[in-house]
Amino acid sequence: MTRKYRRMILIVTALAVLAIAATLVLTALKDTIVFFHTPSEVQAQTVKPGQRIRLGGLVEEGSVKRPGGATVEFKITDLEASLPVTFTGILPDLFREGQGVVAEGRMNASGTFVADTVLAKHDETYMPREVAEKLKKKGWWQPEKKIPGAK
Amino acid sequence: MIAEIGHYSLLLALVFALFQIVASLTGAARRDAALIRSGDAAAQTQFVFVLISFGALVYAFATSDFSVQNVYMNSHTLKPLLYKITGVWGNHEGSMLLWVLILSIFGAMVATFGNSLRGEFRARVVAVQGLVGLAFLAFIVITSNPFLRLDPAPFEGRGLNPILQDPALAIHPPLLYAGYVGLSMAFSFAVAALLEGRVDAVWARWVRPWTLAAWMFLTVGIAMGSWWAYYELGWGGWWFWDPVENASLMPWLAATALLHSAIVVEKRDALKIWTVLLAVLAFSLSLIGTFLVRSGVLTSVHAFAVDPERGVFILGILFTFIGGSLALFAWRAPMLKAGGLFAPISREGGLIVNNLLLVTACATVFVGTLYPLGLEVVTGQKISVGAPFFNATFGPLIIPLLILVPFGPFLAWKRGDLAAVAQRLLAALAIALAAGAVAFAVKYGGPTLAPFGIALGVWLIAGALSEVAFRCKAFRAPLRTTLERAWKLPRSAWGTALAHAGLGVAVIGIVAVSSWRVENISLMKPGSSIDVAGYQVTFQGTRPVTGPNYRDTEGSFAIARDGALLMTLTSAKRRYIGASSMTTSEAAIHGFWSGDLYIVLGDKMPVGGYTVRAYFNPLARLIWIGAVIMFFGGAISLFDRRYRVGAPRRARFAAASRKAAA
Numbered sequence: 001m002t003r004k005y006r007r008m009i010l011i012v013t014a015l016a017v018l019a020i021a022a023t024l025v026l027t028a029l030k031d032t033i034v035f036f037h038t039p040s041e042v043q044a045q046t047v048k049p050g051q052r053i054r055l056g057g058l059v060e061e062g063s064v065k066r067p068g069g070a071t072v073e074f075k076i077t078d079l080e081a082s083l084p085v086t087f088t089g090i091l092p093d094l095f096r097e098g099q100g101v102v103a104e105g106r107m108n109a110s111g112t113f114v115a116d117t118v119l120a121k122h123d124e125t126y127m128p129r130e131v132a133e134k135l136k137k138k139g140w141w142q143p144e145k146k147i148p149g150a151k
Numbered sequence: 152m153i154a155e156i157g158h159y160s161l162l163l164a165l166v167f168a169l170f171q172i173v174a175s176l177t178g179a180a181r182r183d184a185a186l187i188r189s190g191d192a193a194a195q196t197q198f199v200f201v202l203i204s205f206g207a208l209v210y211a212f213a214t215s216d217f218s219v220q221n222v223y224m225n226s227h228t229l230k231p232l233l234y235k236i237t238g239v240w241g242n243h244e245g246s247m248l249l250w251v252l253i254l255s256i257f258g259a260m261v262a263t264f265g266n267s268l269r270g271e272f273r274a275r276v277v278a279v280q281g282l283v284g285l286a287f288l289a290f291i292v293i294t295s296n297p298f299l300r301l302d303p304a305p306f307e308g309r310g311l312n313p314i315l316q317d318p319a320l321a322i323h324p325p326l327l328y329a330g331y332v333g334l335s336m337a338f339s340f341a342v343a344a345l346l347e348g349r350v351d352a353v354w355a356r357w358v359r360p361w362t363l364a365a366w367m368f369l370t371v372g373i374a375m376g377s378w379w380a381y382y383e384l385g386w387g388g389w390w391f392w393d394p395v396e397n398a399s400l401m402p403w404l405a406a407t408a409l410l411h412s413a414i415v416v417e418k419r420d421a422l423k424i425w426t427v428l429l430a431v432l433a434f435s436l437s438l439i440g441t442f443l444v445r446s447g448v449l450t451s452v453h454a455f456a457v458d459p460e461r462g463v464f465i466l467g468i469l470f471t472f473i474g475g476s477l478a479l480f481a482w483r484a485p486m487l488k489a490g491g492l493f494a495p496i497s498r499e500g501g502l503i504v505n506n507l508l509l510v511t512a513c514a515t516v517f518v519g520t521l522y523p524l525g526l527e528v529v530t531g532q533k534i535s536v537g538a539p540f541f542n543a544t545f546g547p548l549i550i551p552l553l554i555l556v557p558f559g560p561f562l563a564w565k566r567g568d569l570a571a572v573a574q575r576l577l578a579a580l581a582i583a584l585a586a587g588a589v590a591f592a593v594k595y596g597g598p599t600l601a602p603f604g605i606a607l608g609v610w611l612i613a614g615a616l617s618e619v620a621f622r623c624k625a626f627r628a629p630l631r632t633t634l635e636r637a638w639k640l641p642r643s644a645w646g647t648a649l650a651h652a653g654l655g656v657a658v659i660g661i662v663a664v665s666s667w668r669v670e671n672i673s674l675m676k677p678g679s680s681i682d683v684a685g686y687q688v689t690f691q692g693t694r695p696v697t698g699p700n701y702r703d704t705e706g707s708f709a710i711a712r713d714g715a716l717l718m719t720l721t722s723a724k725r726r727y728i729g730a731s732s733m734t735t736s737e738a739a740i741h742g743f744w745s746g747d748l749y750i751v752l753g754d755k756m757p758v759g760g761y762t763v764r765a766y767f768n769p770l771a772r773l774i775w776i777g778a779v780i781m782f783f784g785g786a787i788s789l790f791d792r793r794y795r796v797g798a799p800r801r802a803r804f805a806a807a808s809r810k811a812a813a
Binding site for chain 2: 003006009010013014017018020021024025027028029031032033034035036054066068070088089090091093094104
């Protein structure tokens with residue numbers, strides 16, 4: 001085997017692995033990524049039912065209900081629109097009314113968001129960055145002060 | 152006063168770092184031994200001043216000196232002393248100071264123990280190390296000074312984020328940093344080699360132990376973080392493909408690749424250009440990790456500061472070092488001569504495949520981690536890339552690598568015989584298939600791929616052991632000969648076998664937890680019981696418990712199996728006292744041989760009772776045991792005779808480098 005031939009084998013193998021990796025990445029990026037939306041975007045019908053999304057906003061005051069079992073119902077609001085959410089499981093320790101939250105799941109046919117994951121970050125002052133930015137854009141952002149509607 | 156000493160020492164360290172760069176570089180250029188020596192001394196002095204500075208901050212935290220803003224923001228008098236001290240690196244400023252401290256330790260170590268290196272080369276390494284130190288010292292002094300005073304001093308601090316008050320988390324950052332920063336050594340050696348335009352076996356013999364040590368620290372550091380997430384966050388998960396986790400996984404993958412390619416440089420004088428590039432990339436990934444975690448572009452427990460000035464500064468450091476070193480690489484790499492020839496099927500070939508798959512897998516993690524950031528910057532669209540992405544990309548690349556691992560150590564250098572290797576691995580294959588069959592029989596009805604996963608883990612362990620067995624002539628020679636050969640086997644061979652076996656152990660744990668975890672979430676009232684994987688869990692009620700800086704609502708659970716009471720476990724909702732009064736969950740975890748019983752007390756329900764989340768995580772502990780075994784594999788390898796600092800070798804090195812220099 002000549003040096004050239006050996007180098008050829010090496011380069012071809014490397015390119016093959018890279019091509020496989022690129023294909024995997026592109027396919028996965030098409031299928032597995034989850035878009036972030038706010039309740040008003042969902043209500044504007046930009047999201048298809050059944051599509052997996054992240055819904056972010058504040059937990060609406062007085063909306064948390066526990067109908068029984070480990071199921072929790074609450075509403076996520078971006079102060080413009082609000083959406084009912086159901087979740088079965090244990091909420092994160094920092095889940096509170098008026099606090100920022102991100103839920104991951106799907107819209108069902110009746111307009112309820114069925115979450116399988118609820119995230120509230122482990123910090124008292126935390127609000128999902130996405131929510132904070134939306135609030136800033138809408139001019140509702142008041143650092144160090146309470147958010148209107150959220151006690 | 153102490154804080155001012157700390158601040159002043161930091162400035163002095165900065166000055167010495169500057170001197171270290173100038174003296175070492177000029178010394179190397181002029182071949183002036185005295186100047187080189189003074190550069191070494193500057194590196195040592197820089198370390199001493201950073202140490203004083205760090206000590207001053209530790210003192211401020213230990214004595215709860217709230218006139219220091221950093222202490223006020225992150226400490227509290229009620230906190231136990233241990234957490235006061237670990238609070239030093241539980242915040243942005245302090246953790247950067249720890250980063251620089253470890254960096255300066257490494258710099259001082261080359262300066263002190265690098266006698267066997269050629270003077271000019273050592274000087275260049277010390278200079279590059281000083282350059283990295285200078286950049287980060289400047290970063291601390293300009294944007295993140297931990298010694299800022301408050302006037303008037305508050306009476307009480309705001310307290311450390313309670314979930315960071317934990318023994319595992321107390322040592323997780325120092326370990327991880329030792330790993331990140333340890334890669335700076337490989338980087339400095341690579342840049343110094345590029346400056347000189349030469350890479351040889353002596354170079355590789357120096358780079359390998361440093362990379363190995365960094366890799367070991369990264370391994371346990373990552374494992375520690377994952378163990379913490381497992382028991383503290385109360386989700387029962389151990390890896391979330393969180394960008395911050397990925398930030399530590401990427402340097403680990405690159406370091407693993409570097410570790411293997413440096414073997415080829417050392418033994419066969421080949422793959423030099425690639426290894427130098429990998430050394431640069433590994434440290435670049437460490438820097439990117441630091442940037443991701445510290446700049447506040449990600450929201451997470453790790454992102455202490457959301458301060459654009461800091462982000463821009465770190466980004467500047469990032470571009471300077473990565474851009475600079477890659478430009479240097481492009482300019483100088485062609486000067487490095489290609490080395491020995493080898494056939495595609497050979498130990499070298501095997502190590503290339505290892506590198507190819509590791510680096511590609513690392514690249515997919517890179518894309519998955521940075522794509523959302525890039526997309527947001529370009530289009531403003533927000534997405535999350537989670538576990539499904541990584542399972543679909545990282546998985547298919549890493550599984551072939553795992554299958555190939557046992558072949559590597561059996562292959563001969565230059566030209567290997569695949570048929571002979573396969574024959575030697577027949578026993579391992581048989582054991583692996585048997586284990587897979589057992590897994591299938593025991594857990595009939597689980598995911599189809601799970602038994603294959605178990606077989607893969609066992610294949611790694613059995614393959615690693617058969618290599619050692621083969622070299623000791625086990626079962627083919629009298630026991631005495633075998634033991635003698637085992638004793639004489641180089642430690643690096645034992646280290647390799649152990650590390651590969653540890654990987655197998657971790658794979659078994661990962662497969663078992665991901666495939667056969669049992670989850671039961673229910674509403675429990677005192678007296679009610681649920682079944683979790685054959686264990687009857689009975690809720691006995693709650694009681695209040697008061698700790699030093701928290702109050703618990705502690706729920707107790709009686710655990711029984713087949714009607715026989717085994718034990719009582721407690722899980723608590725913990726509410727911390729202090730300005731940031733927040734709640735955390737303390738999970739009840741009991742490790743059985745077959746796996747972990749994991750119970751979390753949830754919220755109190757208005758209808759009465761509590762939500763309780765119970766898991767059975769089969770073989771979960773193998774994940775971390777595997778990581779610890781890998782760590783010890785690395786440690787044994789590190790103490791191989793070849794790397795030991797000893798007089799005879801030092802003399803040999805000096806002779807060899809004199810010859811090389813001539």
